[in-house]
Amino acid sequence: MDLSLSLLPVGKPYLEALEQALIGGVTIVQIREKVADTAEFLQIAQESKALCDRYNVPLLVNDRIDIALAINAHGVHLGQSDMPVDIARKLMPKGSIIGISCNSLDDVRRARQSKADYVGLGAVWDTQTKKLTSPPIGVRGLGVLLEALDGSDIPATRLLHGSVSSTSHALDGVAVVSDIVASPNPETAARRLKSIFKACKRCILDSSAPTSVWSRGEILDNVTTIMDGVRNLNPLVHQMTNNVVSTQSANITLAVGASPIMATAPEEMSDLSKLSNGLLVNIGTLVSGSVQGMLRGGYFVNAAKNPVVLDPVGVGASDFRKASVNELLNAWQxxxxxxxxxxxxALAGSGEATSKGVDRQLARKERCIVVLTGETDYVSDGKRVLMLKNGHPLLGKITGSGCMLGSVITAYCAAANALESDDDEHEGKLTRGGDFLSAAVGA
Incomplete structure (x- = not known):
């Protein structure tokens, strides 16, 4: 077998990496081989099956039903160009797991009709692991496919990377390749991903639970704690913001007790995400060259599990702005x-936004806090809506008050996130309704 393009770190044998991943908590293994001849693949599959059996973890074979039968695998995973599910069902032993990849609504409908045991949705993003036969579906595309599974009991996994969608049919798992096998320590990588996914599942359960009603006193207590946190922690707020008000935005950040850093170069995003405590993305003076920086910035800040605040200034003014914001929301949370x-x-595709309408709907759709600004401000987590009557006619007479508000919200979210960073209950969560709702209200 040619290992020149192997995902494994140098010096780490495949079976060693597999065993470490199993120890780390991997719950199902799929083996895929498109290069080796049948005899070589059979040997790899037999050794993999023996190892998975030792840890009582099911093993699936990608595409090759003959190999699956030869090693008595627990099942097979099929692509859209592979053998149909119903024929594979006839060939495989009774009780075998048969899953199928889905990249479109038609794929999902066929999977439901054929009664596949699970569907793999995606790839969600581009990948170097293999050559994709279909374009990545993105975060929003994932949500559309999950909605198509509503009403069915078919489990859904997300191929290559993982997070949760905002639909009622939540993900049941994530299918990961390089994040584990290309890691120097597959056991640690598997444990980390499992912890993150469990936290994401808790988010789904939390969102379906009855919502507590906050008293005015509770809201003020939370806001006061976060305000003190900004002053005491002095979070570093990375801002990719409107050039017209960048100075004012930096100054208001300093005034509330945080520290600003204003940078837009895509090449810096990975390094800055390791230093900053939150990111503001404001498209007020959007140019084509800045979108890549915003894409990378949000991606790396998500990976660092720090808050990202999006201010879609004038998003309805041009197709370019709409397309850019959609691209951002399809790439990060x-x-x-x-x-x-x-x-x-404009963002929600609605004719108007009201306190009882788009803000709540958009918060549910994007699974985040939504702040609707105006003479009266509304803040919603998708279930609760808080009304703030802090508007003043003079605010409409100056430039940048809304942009500066975005800076303050980001600073408060950064502090709220830091205050809870040591709490295991929040491990892996990119959004936490109560914490960030309080941060937005306080700002």
Whole structure:
């Protein structure tokens, strides 16, 4: 077998990496081989099956039903161009697991009709692991496919990377390759990903639970704690913001007790995500060259599990702005989306935004906090809506008050995140309703 393009770290044998991943908590293994001849693949599959049996973990074979039968695998995973599910069902032993990859609504409908045991959705993002036969579906595309599974009991996994969607049919698992096998320590990588996914599942359960009603006193207590946190922790707030008000945005950040850093170069995003405590993405003076920096910035800050605040300034003004914001939201998870009624309406594809409408709907759809600004401000986590009557006619007479608000929200979210960073209950969560709702209200 040619290992020149192996995902394994240098010097780490495949079976050693597999065993470490199993020790780390991997719950199912799929083996895929498109290069080796049948005899070589059979040997790999037999050794993999023996190892998985030792840890009582099911083993699936990608595509090759003959190999699956030869090693008595627990099942097979099929692609859209492979053998149909119903024929594979006839060939495999009774009780075998048969899954199928789905990249479109038609794929999902066929999977439901054929009664596949599970579906693999994606790939969600581009990958170097293999050559994709279909374009990545993105975060929002994942949500569309999950909605198509509503009403069925077919488990869904997300291929290559993992997070949760905002639909009622939540993900049941994530299918990961390089994040584990290309890691120097597959056991640690598997444990980390399992912890993150468990936290994401708790988010789904939390979102379906009855919502507690906050008293005015509780809200003020939470806000006071976060305000003190900003002053005491002095979070570093990375801002990719409107050039017209970058100075004002930096100054307001300093005024509330945080520290600003203003940078837009895509090449810096990975390094800055390791230093900053939160990111503001404001598209007020959007140019084509800045989108890549925003994409990378949000991606790396998500990976660092720090808050991302999106201010889609003037998103309805041009197709370029709409397309850019959609690209951003398809690439990373915002913690807060802040905008006026027109901006949120354009983002939601609605004619208007009201306190009982788009803000709540958009918060549910994007699984984040939504701040609707105006004479009266509304803050929603998708279930609760808080109304703030802090508006003043003079705010409409100056430039940048909304942009500066985005800076303050990001600073408060950064502090809220830091205050809870040592709490295991929040491990892996990119959004936490109560914490960040309080942060948005306080700002």
């Amino acid at each position: 915002p913690t807060v989306i802040k905008g006026n009624a027109g901006e949120l309406a």
